[in-house]
Amino acid sequence: MIDNHTMTVIASDLVAIEPYEATVISIGMGQRYDIVVTADQTDATDFWMRAIPQSACSENDNEDDIRGIIYYGDAPGTPPTSAYDYEDSCSDETDNIVPYVSKTVGSTAGATADEPVAVGFNSDNLFKWTLNSTTFVSEWEDPTLMKIMQGETAFETSNAVFLLPNANEWVYVVISTTLAVPHPIHLHGHDFYVIAQGTGTYTDGETTLNLDNPPRRDTAMLPASGYLVLAFETNNPGAWLMHCHIGWHTSEGFAMQFVEQYDAIAGITSNDTLTSNCDSWTSHTETVGIEQDDSGV
Numbered sequence: 001m002i003d004n005h006t007m008t009v010i011a012s013d014l015v016a017i018e019p020y021e022a023t024v025i026s027i028g029m030g031q032r033y034d035i036v037v038t039a040d041q042t043d044a045t046d047f048w049m050r051a052i053p054q055s056a057c058s059e060n061d062n063e064d065d066i067r068g069i070i071y072y073g074d075a076p077g078t079p080p081t082s083a084y085d086y087e088d089s090c091s092d093e094t095d096n097i098v099p100y101v102s103k104t105v106g107s108t109a110g111a112t113a114d115e116p117v118a119v120g121f122n123s124d125n126l127f128k129w130t131l132n133s134t135t136f137v138s139e140w141e142d143p144t145l146m147k148i149m150q151g152e153t154a155f156e157t158s159n160a161v162f163l164l165p166n167a168n169e170w171v172y173v174v175i176s177t178t179l180a181v182p183h184p185i186h187l188h189g190h191d192f193y194v195i196a197q198g199t200g201t202y203t204d205g206e207t208t209l210n211l212d213n214p215p216r217r218d219t220a221m222l223p224a225s226g227y228l229v230l231a232f233e234t235n236n237p238g239a240w241l242m243h244c245h246i247g248w249h250t251s252e253g254f255a256m257q258f259v260e261q262y263d264a265i266a267g268i269t270s271n272d273t274l275t276s277n278c279d280s281w282t283s284h285t286e287t288v289g290i291e292q293d294d295s296g297v
């Protein structure tokens, strides 16, 4: 928020939306908003811009002091302004977001990924997150794209691969949790459609899906003790990671990957670039002595 100013929000995660006015925006980790602010105030020349960690989903010893100064004129002074009221929740802006270019989601999915979230200790007594019972571990020395380029089709369970072989069909991803912890869910390779999001239990065929121009973005909140249903169309071949955007959750295995249109990937991937990137990484890890001691993401 910027004291005394109203923001016009024009894009969420770089997707243009019907502009809306806001004094406060709830931003989940990994989310981005584009805003327009008009410098039209006459009561003061210095204003606090505030980032306030919401206590419902974070802990921060400095929560009142994450601030900057917006000033009119040549030099900043100490702002006399005070903050807008806000609701301390971990909610998303979903209800405000209407993409400018309207798109409709297919009413039937060619594939559905059911991904319940859980947490616990693994056989090595390490604290791990799981999606559909799997804790993700990447193989730095043999990454998914490399396997695909070499024609390998058998992935380790811990690679947490969900295969989407068919082009141009709709995929629904149902992510749910019974734990009272919200998670910002981020997907690479697509602007996904947020077709359902709420607290409680998602029930196939009963929970209402919003297929008519829903928010389209790449990070959305899985509410605490709730569900998030995403959709995307398999129109972008690749190996795409989906993960929680809380860093230590990802480190603890909260990730999976979609291998989309396996047969089309090799034809659009430069083996030289991939090999040289991987070689550089391998020699860097050896030179610096980096050990992979977590999921590797």
Ligand SMILES: [Cu+2]
Pocket: 182, 183, 184, 244, 245, 246, 249, 250, 254
């Ligand atoms: Cu998380």
